[in-house]
Amino acid sequence: MESIIGVLNYGAFFAITAGIYAILCLGLNIQWGYTGLFNIGIAGFYAVGAYTSALLCGPPPGPLDWRTVGGLGLPFPVGVLGAILMCGIVALFIGFISLRLKEDYLAIATIGIAEVIRLILKNESWLTNSVWGLKHIPPPLHSPIQRGISGFLSANPDASVAVKALISKSYNWFYLGLVLGIVAILYWVSERSIRSPWGRVLRAIREDETVVSAAGKNVFRFKMQSFVLGSMIMGMAGSLYAHYAMFIDANSFEPLYGTFLVWVMLIAGGSGNSKGAILGAFIIWGIWAGTDFMSGYLALSAIRVASLRIITIAILLELVLLLRPSGLLGEEKFVSKMMGKSKRGG
Amino acid sequence: MVIYGLISGSIITLGAVGLSLTYGILNFANFAHGDIMTLGAFLALICLTLMQALRIPATTFGALSFGLPMVLALMMAMVLTGGVAILIDRILYRRLRKSGRIVLLIASVGVAFGLRNVIQFIWGPLPQYYSAEIQLARKIPLLGIRIKPDQIFIIGLAAFLVGMLHLFLQKTKTGKAMRAASDNIELARVSGINIDRVILYTWIIGAALAAAAGILGGLENKFITPNSGWEMLLPIFAAVILGGIGSPYGAIAGGMIIGLSEEISTAFISTAYKPAVPFVIMVAVLLIKPRGLFGGK
Amino acid sequence: MALLEAKRITAGYGETEILHRVFVKVNEGEIVSIVGPNGAGKSTLLKTILGLLKPREGKVILEAEDITGLDPDRIVRKGICYVPQTDNVFASLTVEENLEMGAFIRKDNYQNRIQEIYTIFPDLEERRKDRAGKLSGGQRQMVAIGRALMLEPKIILLDEPSASLAPKLVRLIFQKISEINRSGVGILMVEQNIREALRIADQAYVLAMGRNRFHDTGQALLNNQEVGKLYLGD
Ligand SMILES: Nc1ncnc2c1ncn2[C@@H]1O[C@H](COP(=O)(O)OP(=O)(O)O)[C@@H](O)[C@H]1O
Numbered sequence: 001m002e003s004i005i006g007v008l009n010y011g012a013f014f015a016i017t018a019g020i021y022a023i024l025c026l027g028l029n030i031q032w033g034y035t036g037l038f039n040i041g042i043a044g045f046y047a048v049g050a051y052t053s054a055l056l057c058g059p060p061p062g063p064l065d066w067r068t069v070g071g072l073g074l075p076f077p078v079g080v081l082g083a084i085l086m087c088g089i090v091a092l093f094i095g096f097i098s099l100r101l102k103e104d105y106l107a108i109a110t111i112g113i114a115e116v117i118r119l120i121l122k123n124e125s126w127l128t129n130s131v132w133g134l135k136h137i138p139p140p141l142h143s144p145i146q147r148g149i150s151g152f153l154s155a156n157p158d159a160s161v162a163v164k165a166l167i168s169k170s171y172n173w174f175y176l177g178l179v180l181g182i183v184a185i186l187y188w189v190s191e192r193s194i195r196s197p198w199g200r201v202l203r204a205i206r207e208d209e210t211v212v213s214a215a216g217k218n219v220f221r222f223k224m225q226s227f228v229l230g231s232m233i234m235g236m237a238g239s240l241y242a243h244y245a246m247f248i249d250a251n252s253f254e255p256l257y258g259t260f261l262v263w264v265m266l267i268a269g270g271s272g273n274s275k276g277a278i279l280g281a282f283i284i285w286g287i288w289a290g291t292d293f294m295s296g297y298l299a300l301s302a303i304r305v306a307s308l309r310i311i312t313i314a315i316l317l318e319l320v321l322l323l324r325p326s327g328l329l330g331e332e333k334f335v336s337k338m339m340g341k342s343k344r345g346g
Numbered sequence: 347m348v349i350y351g352l353i354s355g356s357i358i359t360l361g362a363v364g365l366s367l368t369y370g371i372l373n374f375a376n377f378a379h380g381d382i383m384t385l386g387a388f389l390a391l392i393c394l395t396l397m398q399a400l401r402i403p404a405t406t407f408g409a410l411s412f413g414l415p416m417v418l419a420l421m422m423a424m425v426l427t428g429g430v431a432i433l434i435d436r437i438l439y440r441r442l443r444k445s446g447r448i449v450l451l452i453a454s455v456g457v458a459f460g461l462r463n464v465i466q467f468i469w470g471p472l473p474q475y476y477s478a479e480i481q482l483a484r485k486i487p488l489l490g491i492r493i494k495p496d497q498i499f500i501i502g503l504a505a506f507l508v509g510m511l512h513l514f515l516q517k518t519k520t521g522k523a524m525r526a527a528s529d530n531i532e533l534a535r536v537s538g539i540n541i542d543r544v545i546l547y548t549w550i551i552g553a554a555l556a557a558a559a560g561i562l563g564g565l566e567n568k569f570i571t572p573n574s575g576w577e578m579l580l581p582i583f584a585a586v587i588l589g590g591i592g593s594p595y596g597a598i599a600g601g602m603i604i605g606l607s608e609e610i611s612t613a614f615i616s617t618a619y620k621p622a623v624p625f626v627i628m629v630a631v632l633l634i635k636p637r638g639l640f641g642g643k
Numbered sequence: 644m645a646l647l648e649a650k651r652i653t654a655g656y657g658e659t660e661i662l663h664r665v666f667v668k669v670n671e672g673e674i675v676s677i678v679g680p681n682g683a684g685k686s687t688l689l690k691t692i693l694g695l696l697k698p699r700e701g702k703v704i705l706e707a708e709d710i711t712g713l714d715p716d717r718i719v720r721k722g723i724c725y726v727p728q729t730d731n732v733f734a735s736l737t738v739e740e741n742l743e744m745g746a747f748i749r750k751d752n753y754q755n756r757i758q759e760i761y762t763i764f765p766d767l768e769e770r771r772k773d774r775a776g777k778l779s780g781g782q783r784q785m786v787a788i789g790r791a792l793m794l795e796p797k798i799i800l801l802d803e804p805s806a807s808l809a810p811k812l813v814r815l816i817f818q819k820i821s822e823i824n825r826s827g828v829g830i831l832m833v834e835q836n837i838r839e840a841l842r843i844a845d846q847a848y849v850l851a852m853g854r855n856r857f858h859d860t861g862q863a864l865l866n867n868q869e870v871g872k873l874y875l876g877d
């Protein structure tokens with residue numbers, strides 16, 4: 001029984017992280033899956049979201065901190081909104097530089113901004129507290145729920161151990177509900193928007209930009225909207241992560257975790273498919289977490305195991321590209337004959 | 347400072363020229379290029395160890411801090427890295443060529459992470475050294491500035507390799523065909539140019555130059571890590587964009603400009619932000635002259 | 644004897660079918676023009692003959708040899724060279740290098756051939772060291788045709804060689820094409836300058852909506868009232 005509860009509780013922890021990745025995937029799906037925009041600086045937006053939210057909602061700097069600003073102690077929703085807004089601004093800047101150009105420029109520009117953000121996190125200790133990170137980021141509704149838990153435990157002193165174990169982790173279950181609720185909302189919004197005229201233009205841009213501009217649409221504007229929207233969603237994911245982890249530092253946002261995994265997730269699940277984005281996040285996160293379990297059986301150092309896991313994911317990505325390029329679910333087919341697929345050529 | 351700029355410029359240039367070639371001819375941004383550099387640097391390490399085991403005499407050259415084995419290792423690593431690049435192309439990129447440039451780009455991101463972690467798996471994340479003893483190369487005065495003999499070697503070798511590449515591209519049939527393919531691959535195909543052969547050469551040359559860049563970077567910094575090449579990727583891309591994509595000559599100028607500005611920037615801003623300098627330059631280029639100084643693709 | 648024959652060609656891009664059982668034939672020593680409205684599928688036909696597109700139906704026959712579905716580089720080796728409608732020079736290579744690239748698969752010494760090309764297009768010799776991208780439209784077209792001639796092909800496919808040239812240059816290019824033809828090279832060309840194209844053609848085809856509409860000698864089509872009304876604005 002207890003082991004079942006243990007598994008359940010681990011399941012909640014697992015699903016929260018996977019859910020946060022699913023949000024990142026949905027953001028990327030709007031950019032890449034719908035519009036064909038290649039963002040490889042996901043980690044940067046994720047970090048901006050996390051830090052913004054932490055600085056808005058967290059406690060003021062403590063005596064041992066390097067940082068001198070932030071810690072306004074604002075409520076959680078303000079943090080999320082701030083994260084969204086901040087990422088939107090960064091995305092506007094990047095989009096302005098590179099969205100008029102060929103798609104690879106966006107890739108390079110996003111990698112560049114992610115690098116700059118990483119440097120800022122590391123070096124601007126007045127803001128980010130450098131490698132010591134931001135601590136005690138308040139999880140939303142933590143104290144009322146904890147009060148509820150202690151209330152229940154003191155009211156039912158002779159409840160079984162299993163029930164106690166489950167109840168005492170209620171906060172995780174609450175947070176899981178929050179994350180999955182947001183995933184559901186974003187899924188709905190994604191599905192609605194891709195079926196709207198706006199979404200059809202995005203897809204047409206991905207298929208053939210020249211046809212869209214020939215039809216008199218401002219391609220740059222649409223690309224910008226898609227890029228900014230996707231980045232905002234990534235910022236939201238960062239905020240959710242910060243309030244769950246309660247502690248963030250510059251090392252939480254290595255390019256691998258943020259960017260590479262999300263790409264593999266989306267491609268494995270099926271680009272251009274919101275269900276695929278969510279499915280990919282859970283499956284790849286499952287494989288990632290699973291290889292962590294298995295590593296216990298390998299007589300290798302932790303660092304070697306970490307490398308091995310990344311190699312596994314990299315090979316997985318290449319296999320998907322070679323064998324199942326449209327991912328597990330493939331792209332959803334829409335009946336959209338509005339924009340012809342014909343290309344002009346001579 | 348200018349010397350340091352020239353040295354890092356030479357190294358960036360070697361990387362950028364190779365990247366620009368593959369970019370122009372294969373028509374995709376190879377994000378694994380930095381890790382190919384790392385691979386070269388570590389392959390040189392293997393060759394070096396091998397030669398020590400074989401007791402190749404460590405003949406030294408004048409005031410250089412390394413000897414014959416290092417030079418041999420450098421050449422062997424360049425060849426081997428070219429081989430690995432071809433292997434990756436045959437296994438992966440070739441099969442994906444029809445899927446378009448962005449799929450290739452994604453695949454190269456996978457290759458980048460894969461290669462880096464294979465290296466990290468074998469050697470671990472800590473710095474590795476080409477030579478156990480620390481030989482302090484004397485500084486010699488040259489034109490009124492002090493420069494280490496090793497640094498002269500780095501600049502000299504980079505110049506030599508770029509010169510060889512120039513001759514190859516200008517004077518040989520295959521070199522011209524590479525330029526033609528970079529210019530207009532469809533036309534190259536209907537002219538009867540053997541595109542497969544052009545691609546083969548492109549990988550060999552691009553990867554060999556990348557390996558040289560990785561090794562020279564190791565000689566200058568005195569160590570290599572599995573992240574060395576990745577950390578060079580941004581300056582290299584900036585150099586390629588600055589010079590104009592697909593223009594190897596632009597990449598030379600771009601590489602030198604990026605190298606120099608990185609070093610000179612340290613006079614004005616904290617060294618911690620040195621890695622951001624290429625990005626800032628790149629942003630400026632994209633805003634002002636997106637096709638690069640020398641008009642690439 | 645038929646030098647090149649495309650029989651019942653059906654071809655297209657992806658799902659869309661552009662050409663429907665199209666037929667053209669070039670006899671030895673002939674100039675054959677293909678004319679027709681924009682989007683008729685003229686360029687598509689040339690691409691299919693060269694092997695850039697694979698036909699779904701039909702055959703391409705070169706001197707009694709079936710070359711249907713071969714890759715372009717194989718077809719080029721068999722003696723068909725092609726000048727695309729746009730982007731038909733290597734802009735960053737010099738004029739001379741462009742010609743060398745045309746001779747890429749030749750193993751013999753082709754310096755003589757370069758000289759011969761310069762005799763046909765004296766303009767190019769003056770500018771042999773200049774990058775092709777810097778040349779005028781007319782000169783570029785000469786480079787493109789010169790490049791295609793480097794292999795001494797049996798036949799060249801020209802896609803709108805006179806497009807966007809000034810009238811004087813149009814005449815010059817047509818003159819050169821006749822000259823090349825007289826030296827023994829078959830010509831299959833697509834043209835928008837319909838009158839000129841029909842005038843110098845031995846045979847001509849009118850293509851519309853991916854189908855053969857008319858086929859006759861060039862002169863006969865020029866005099867054909869229906870063709871005149873539809874395509875020449877008479
Ligand atoms: N690469 C391509 N992909 C899809 N459709 C094409 C392509 N090239 C041409 N088409 C279509 O094929 C038709 C015929 O084009 P084309 O052969 O270029 O005509 P023409 O040369 O007679 O003007 C046009 O409708 C055009 O839109």
Ligand SMILES: [Mg+2]
Nearest residue numbers: 346685686728
């Ligand atoms: Mg045409």
